[in-house]
Amino acid sequence: MSDQIIRTKWKRKPNSEIKKLSKEGVKYLAKKPLIAITAGDPASVGPEIVVKALSNKELYEKVKPVVICSKNVIEKALEITKVKISICPVEIDTLNRLEEKDFSFDKVFLIDLENASDNIPFGKISAEAGKAAFEYIKKAIELGRGTIRRRGSERDNSGH
Numbered sequence: 130m131s132d133q134i135i136r137t138k139w140k141r142k143p144n145s146e147i148k149k150l151s152k153e154g155v156k157y158l159a160k161k162p163l164i165a166i167t168a169g170d171p172a173s174v175g176p177e178i179v180v181k182a183l184s185n186k187e188l189y190e191k192v193k194p195v196v197i198c199s200k201n202v203i204e205k206a207l208e209i210t211k212v213k214i215s216i217c218p219v220e221i222d223t224l225n226r227l228e229e230k231d232f233s234f235d236k237v238f239l240i241d242l243e244n245a246s247d248n249i250p251f252g253k254i255s256a257e258a259g260k261a262a263f264e265y266i267k268k269a270i271e272l273g274r275g276t277i278r279r280r281g282s283e284r285d286n287s288g289h
């Protein structure tokens with residue numbers, strides 16, 4: 130059977146080569162992807178949903194989650210939900226150095242944007258909460274595109 134040829138869309142490959150490619154694919158799939166999770170509106174239930182999800186062991190079997198939010202918002206969500214997770218602030222330029230073993234359901238890696246005050250009224254629409262939620266999403270997009278520079282070298286929108 131190892132001499133049998135398998136026809137693919139592009140070219141024919143022997144079974145032994147297919148098995149080799151499959152092993153490499155499994156090795157690649159074994160690496161868990163790093164995902165950015167935005168916490169949503171700090172005045173809403175988004176942060177609580179995020180911390181509840183992060184307390185699920187199954188999540189860590191599939192991905193390496195990093196939350197983008199303000200630390201005080203996540204702390205408040207942990208208090209409300211009574212979820213026991215420690216917060217580990219992380220800088221963007223150190224994300225690639227984190228290993229799979231560093232991720233576990235008892236801690237959350239947090240990119241703290243420090244953009245939401247403790248005075249945001251819960252359950253009320255506010256410009257501050259909307260701006261913070263937008264900045265979480267914007268940072269996640271920048272992270273996904275690889276356009277984030279090291280701290281202090283980011284271009285600001287004013288052209289300076």
